[in-house]
Amino acid sequence: MKTSCDASCKKPFEVEEFQTDRISGGIEKVYFSCPHCQQEYVAFYTDPEIRELQVRIRRVQQRFANPKADIGKVAQREAEIKAQIKEKMNALRARIEGGGYGK
Ligand SMILES: [Zn+2]
Numbered sequence: 001m002k003t004s005c006d007a008s009c010k011k012p013f014e015v016e017e018f019q020t021d022r023i024s025g026g027i028e029k030v031y032f033s034c035p036h037c038q039q040e041y042v043a044f045y046t047d048p049e050i051r052e053l054q055v056r057i058r059r060v061q062q063r064f065a066n067p068k069a070d071i072g073k074v075a076q077r078e079a080e081i082k083a084q085i086k087e088k089m090n091a092l093r094a095r096i097e098g099g100g101y102g103k
Contacts, residue, residue, distance in 0.1 A: 008039035018043055027096070045092045050085060057081040 004012040013035050021029045023045075031042045046054070060078050063069045 003041075005034040005036060005039055007041070008034060009037040011036045023096070027092070042093075044089045045096055046089070047092055050088050050092065053081055053085045053088070057085065 001015040002012065003015055004010065011034070015032045018030050018032050021031065023029055026048045028046045028051075029042055030044050030046065031040055033040045057078060060074060060081060063074045064071065
């Protein structure tokens with residue numbers, strides 16, 4: 001993934017890997033940093049509930065490989081979980097970045 005360091009040095013860089021940091025309350029911050037100036041960019045936050053949903057979506061996605069699976073249903077289920085994850089991630093991020101959670 002190519003991006004540029006908009007918040008700091010403005011140099012373009014390639015995101016090679018995400019790092020994970022534990023915050024309080026079982027919350028994890030997934031982020032990457034600029035290789036030039038170490039400016040940190042948060043990709044998303046997860047809590048135990050979101051991580052459980054991520055496990056569940058992976059399990060659903062594995063069903064695509066099953067020739068007997070009803071692909072339409074699997075795709076629908078996948079979309080449902082994806083929407084839930086997105087909604088919860090947005091809410092969690094707003095909660096954390098709006099204050100209330102220290103490091
Ligand atoms: Zn930078």
